[in-house]
Amino acid sequence: MVTAATYYPYIAIIGDIKDSRKLEHRGTTQQKFTRTLERLNQVYQKDLAAKFTVSMGDAFQGLLKDASHLMVMLFELELDLAPIELRIGIGLGDIETEINPENSLLNDGSCYHRARAMIEWIEKSEKQYEQRHSNILLSTGGQAVHYEKLINTIFSLESVIKTKWTERQKEIIRTYLANEKNQYMTAKTLNIGQSSVNKALKSTDFYTFNHSLDTLQNVLNEL
Template sequence: MVNDVTRYPYIAIIGDIKDSRKLKQRKASQLRFNEVLGWLNQTYQEDLAAKFTISMGDSFQGLLKDKNHLISMLFELELNLAPMELRMGIGLGDVETEINSDNSLLNDGSCYHRARAMIELIEKSEKQYAQSSSNILLAAGSQDPHYEKLINTIFALETALKTKWTERQKEIIRIYLANGKNQYRTAKVLDIGQSSVNKALNSTDFYTFSHSLSTIQDTINQL
């Protein structure tokens, strides 16, 4: 297949916090939400066509012009917002309005429509207690159904792994990634032994999980 980079010029991400009204210390959680999205906008500013913007207190959306860091961006967002749980829809496509780079809520186009459809599908799946569920889904339209099915199947498998992680395990993984995947530096930051870091990574099947992230990113890069 010839990779035509103009087919999907933009990637919309629309998400929300699951069961946000049930959160303890809701005000502190919303402040953290705003802080992490600000960090995301700063860290990945070169990838963004429009900054991640909060709407209605517990929802957000952003627009990417470069997809090369998409998956690592979303995983870091999840880790930094834990224990809050996220739903996220990803839509590949066009933007049909003039792009407002400071407020993603003012933009619209096929990529946004597809991302919203994925959020709705996740919510529908949760209500039906589907056997196969995911907190992240991607839509690319009718051009690449096989790629889309593969990506969303891996997302579902990743969700099955993530839901088994404890908050402590998530913290260790977050620090591990922030320290260049170095177990000794991670142990020093957390004031624990390197063996404890290694045990946490192995018990979460993190290396298999990380490989699946790379596989999804490589597949998306083919679109």
């Protein structure tokens, strides 16, 4: 078993907004984008080696020193920004510069190179009819190929599930998570019946999706 402390001391996350130029109210979208990243910086500050930083208004990057909350972090990011769609590249590896904890854009190393390569791969796959599609991909630089294939296959399957969710279903899921997975509190917050919450969670295959997140996190913890 390989360990992150030995082989992958850092995890770079690079993302961008899909079709950002086509978005209406871009100014409002960028403000929401910035607020969401600021919240992640606050909530997960202990996991971060460098804060999530906005780049060019519609892209971002951050650096983790601890991947133990990576999956829930990324899922919260996607839900908070809905209906905005993201591409996210994850790279495991080293840092070759002195780390600037306040500005991830000033850091560089193999983990960033791998994350950027995954963004490019996602963009390329979107243009190819028969390629499998995923909005999140991870690279270990070929050092843990079997883990990498397993993780990216699950990311692809999760993408299939997520693309079928309506904005209302995403709102219910987001509220459900914010209420510590309590259906009754979720219903009260949204002023709907508990049965409506239960129906939404089942119809979205949320429980299967959530199990896949847990599985992914367990696999990542072994890297």
